[in-house]
Amino acid sequence: MDQEKVNILLVDDQPAKLLAYEVILKDLGENLVIASSGREALEVLLKTEIAVILVDVCMPELDGFELAAMIREHPRFQKTAMIFISAIQVSDIDRLRGYEMGAVDYVPVPVVPEVLRAKIKVFAELYRKTRELERLNHELEDRVRARTAELESSTAKLRESEQRRSMAIAAGKMGSWDWDWDWVSGDWMWDEGQYRIFGVSAERFEVNPANVQALLHPDDVDQLRKAIAEFNKGTRAYETEFRIVRPDGEVRWCVGTAAATVDESGRVVRVSGVTVDITERKRAEERQNLLAREVDHRAKNALALAQSIVRLTRADEVKDYVNAVEGRINALARVHTILSLSSWQGAELSRLIDEELAPYSLGDQIRLAGPEVQLLPATAQTLALALHELFTNSAKYGALSTRSGRLAIDWRVEDELLTLSWEESGGPLVMAPKSRGFGTRSLLASVESQLGGQAQFDWRAEGLLCRLEVPLTRRTATAGPGKFDTSGSAELQRASG
Incomplete structure (x- = not known):
């Protein structure tokens, strides 16, 4: 050259x-x-x-x-x-x-x-x-600079990847661990997520077999022994669910996945794995199962009430019968919707009254007064039907059947007892009935038998005065999961007899 x-x-x-x-x-x-x-x-x-x-x-x-x-x-x-x-x-x-x-x-x-x-x-x-x-x-310096840039880029990517991994582990409530395959003297390595799941700190907790086993739920210690036995038999991957008991006493559910590393002879030399905290998932499953049982219970109760309404409603004409049944079942459906929106935690009394008022255009004929009262689901269902009967009777025969009529609904709570006053005025002349109709009998039966309360009627000439007393803490209408309370329908049957 x-x-x-x-x-x-x-x-x-x-x-x-x-x-x-x-x-x-x-x-x-x-x-x-x-x-x-x-x-x-x-x-x-x-x-x-x-x-x-x-x-x-x-x-x-x-x-x-x-x-x-x-x-x-x-x-x-x-x-x-x-x-x-x-x-x-x-x-x-x-x-x-x-x-x-x-x-x-x-x-x-x-x-x-x-x-x-x-x-x-x-x-x-x-x-x-x-x-x-x-x-x-110069060429060497250029190569060194290029290589340095590559290393810096690789390091930055590795650091970014590690940060993403750490964030993913933290977000996913995960932890990773590494273990030399020697139960007695093998080295253990936990990352930050593993310490966080077990509720301990790296500064104060020494990772060794005795300390790790002490954090396992006593009923799940055998899971660890079973995993060790499986790896000794030649298993290369293992997954199991187990519980841990944190130092503060909190029990957490976890799922552990482990994979073995073997030497040339096929002997396990190291086991690495990931632990995922699935406590929230377990709790969600429990809530879902409970909700399913609760829905089943509520549905059976609602069907029992609907069945009683259909069987016990009386009317001289088919049209009147259909209207009466539809009205009562719609009232039941409305309260069911309210309870569903609250995940069956309960319903506000004022909301029940508003729902019953919705079909009517009454303007200023009605006055409501009372504090916010949260009703238990069973109480809300029964009281909704009782209110429906009162509104229906008033719209047909009482104060709400004429524009001059007035209705005042007041309620208060004292010592967990709800007292609701229904006072009609300005409507047609009222005469005490010679016999109780189905609506009155069902209202009395549901309030007294289902809710353990009292219902009093005063058929004044100027308008009906009704007083309902309902305990807010009694749960007689709430049967256990898988059972439904038919006492209300039975009482309705007796009332209709």
Whole structure:
């Protein structure tokens, strides 16, 4: 491979000498650059990279020493090789001065061609090697920078990945662990998530077999022994659910997944795994199962009530019968909707009254007054039907059957006893009934039997006055899951008899 040519600057004010130097150095195969004065040489240096400068000491205006001093002052040329040529005999002092100015060698006149070529060749090769080393050094630095950038990028990605993993573990309530396969003396490694799940800190908790087993629920310790036995039999992966008991006494459900690492002989040498806290899922499953049983119970109760309504409703005409049944079942459906929206936690008394008022356009005929009262589901269902009967009777025969009629509903709570007052006025003349209809009998039966309360009626001429007293804490209407309370329908049957 051909070597890259370097530039050699020949500086002399005599053309004949310059020509002689060209002839002598031609065989070196380098680029020879000519300058006939010190100023011209400076111009060349500013434009061209020069490997070696061959300069005559004795030149007019700017001699070799002065030129060398100016060249050395420039940062680019502080290491450029300069060889002085002198046609006069120089003393040691002159040589010392020349070396101080930056000369690397002296060549006396007459010039010996072989000696000059040898000197120039040495410095040209030195320059070429220096440039090659600089180039290689730059390439190496570039590679180092590129590799460093790759490592930094890889490290950043690894750090980001670890952060994402940590965030995912934290968000997913997960922890990871590692265990040298030796129950007695094997090393354990827990990450932050594992400590968090078990409710301990890395600073105060030493991970060892005894301490880990102490945190397991006593009924689930066998799960750990079973897992160890399975791995000893050759199982490579194992998953199980277990409970832990945190130091503060809280019980948590977890699912553990483990995988074994084996040596060349197939012997387990390490087990790594992930622990996931599934307590919330377990609680959700329990709530779901409880809700399913509760829904089943509520549905059976509702069906029993609907069945009683259909069987016991009396009417002289089919249309009246259909309207009566539909009204009572719709009342039951409305309260069921209210309870569903509260996840069967209960219902507000004012909401029940509003729902019963909804079918009527009564304007200012009705006055309501009372505090917010939260009713138990069974109480809400029974009271909704009772209110429906009162509204229905009032709309047909009482104060709400005429625009002049007025209705005031007041309620209060004292010592967990709800007292509701229903007072009608301004309607048709009221006469006490000779016998109780189904609505009145069912209202009495449901309030007294189902809720353990009392219902009192005062058939005043100016309007009905009804007083209901309902205990808020009694749960007689709430049977256990899988059973439904039919006492209400039975009482209705007796009332209709």
